[in-house]
Amino acid sequence: MPGLPVSRIVTTAPSVSAPAASSVTHHQRTLRDIFPTKMSSSFYLVFIAIGLHVTGHCFPGTQNEGKGNEVNHSPARNSTLYKMSTSNADFAFNLYRKLTSENTGKNVFFSPVSVSSALAMMSLGARSDTQTQILECLGFNLTEMQEEEIHQGFHHLLHTLNLPNKELELKTGNALFIQKQVKILTKFTTDVQKLYESEAFSTDFSNVSAAEQKINNYVKKKTKGKIVDLIKDLEPNTFMILVNFIFFKAKWEKPFDPLETKQNGNFYMSQSDVIKVSFMHKTEEHFYFVDRILNCTVLQMDYSKNALAIFVLPDEGQMKSLEDTLMSTTLRRWNHLLQKGLVNLYVPKFFISASYNLNTILPGMGIQDAFTNQADFSGISEHYKLMISNVVHKSVLEVGEKGTEAAAVTEIRMEFRSASVNPGTLIVLNRPFLVMILDKATRSILFLGKVMEPMEK
Structure with missing residues (x-):
């Protein structure tokens, strides 16, 4: 972008929530439907x-x-x-x-x-x-x-x-x-x-x-x-x-089972603005951390080789304060505090x-x-x-499954339930969250963003 006028530069989220049953709020409700494919x-x-x-x-x-x-x-x-x-x-x-x-x-x-x-x-x-x-x-x-x-x-x-x-x-x-x-x-x-x-x-x-x-x-x-x-x-x-x-x-290193994908779940863009999206679901061991200082939940999901995704779900009303404090030392702190545990996870396709x-x-x-x-x-x-x-x-x-366009769909209506029903800490990305994609070998942030409205392609 030099001294002559430069023409253009073109280039070509997620987070986590609170622990166990306490992370289930009135915002976490019905989802339904099934997709027959693997997710990438x-x-x-x-x-x-x-x-x-x-x-x-x-x-x-x-x-x-x-x-x-x-x-x-x-x-x-x-x-x-x-x-x-x-x-x-x-x-x-x-x-x-x-x-x-x-x-x-x-x-x-x-x-x-x-x-x-x-x-x-x-x-x-x-x-x-x-x-x-x-x-x-x-x-x-x-x-x-x-x-x-x-x-x-x-x-x-x-x-x-x-x-x-x-x-x-x-x-x-x-x-x-x-x-x-x-x-x-x-x-x-x-x-x-x-x-x-x-x-x-x-x-x-x-x-x-x-x-x-x-x-x-x-x-x-x-x-x-x-x-x-x-x-x-x-x-x-x-x-x-x-x-x-x-x-x-x-x-993903641990793919989502397409038969677990639920359709028509509520995603709360704000308290009053709700849209319907499909949620992928699995119960697996992942690294995660509930940050009581920055009021957010952090989840790490590994890809099959040398890359990982970090999802960050701020507590209600805490997005701006979280964004204001993000820096390289934040990532290092999370890295030291992440602990592996069973997670009951819902991630929207987007x-x-x-x-x-x-x-x-x-x-x-x-x-x-x-x-x-x-x-x-x-x-x-x-x-x-x-x-x-x-x-x-x-x-x-x-982010979503492959080959779903031609798949048969069976409707199922369900509700999110506490960890006592589905073991593991419940993390539901059903409101705006951050997502980072990192390369492990170079410690580089390849992609960074905020998902305010998860639109399906």
């Missing part, structure tokens, strides 16, 4: 597409991070990743608070690691205050962590996330679409390819429709068809577009998507010069005055 959870992150435009010139012709999950890295790399995870988590929660304040009552969902890596990548071409503002906004203390260590840290992070895995699909990367016949500094293209595993494509932006098609086809392919038509209304004086993507798809113009958010977080004529991106080009014009982040999340 999929996240489709669109990207950060950053477009640079010229101004005044024309172109010449957690630690968790999961109990018992050891990080297999050398001490040096482990130390760097630990510092990275702390900074990235604090940035994630700061950005989350900004997004929620501007989207009151709406679902919030984004990929912190995608936004962080894209901005860090752009900082390679930034200089002076522009570079400092970007890195400090990302949560890095430049007196404690040098620029080179930051970029090496992102390199280790992206490389680790992209390691092949048969049980979990996780792929992240960057692509630069650069104005044809424009000279970009060799050091910049070399560094982004080496450190951020980026591809570079020469693009004729004067042919707007062809450029849009080229970028959108790339995005569609990398997200396996989940994100289409990412780039629209491209301007012919675009200098460069950075596209950052992440694709994640995984199955699909949420969100799109944000981060160029209206990031200046309020400290990245100010990059979006003005004061921007210094001379590390990208010495011949053009660049500034960021637009940063669009788009994301999609789906």
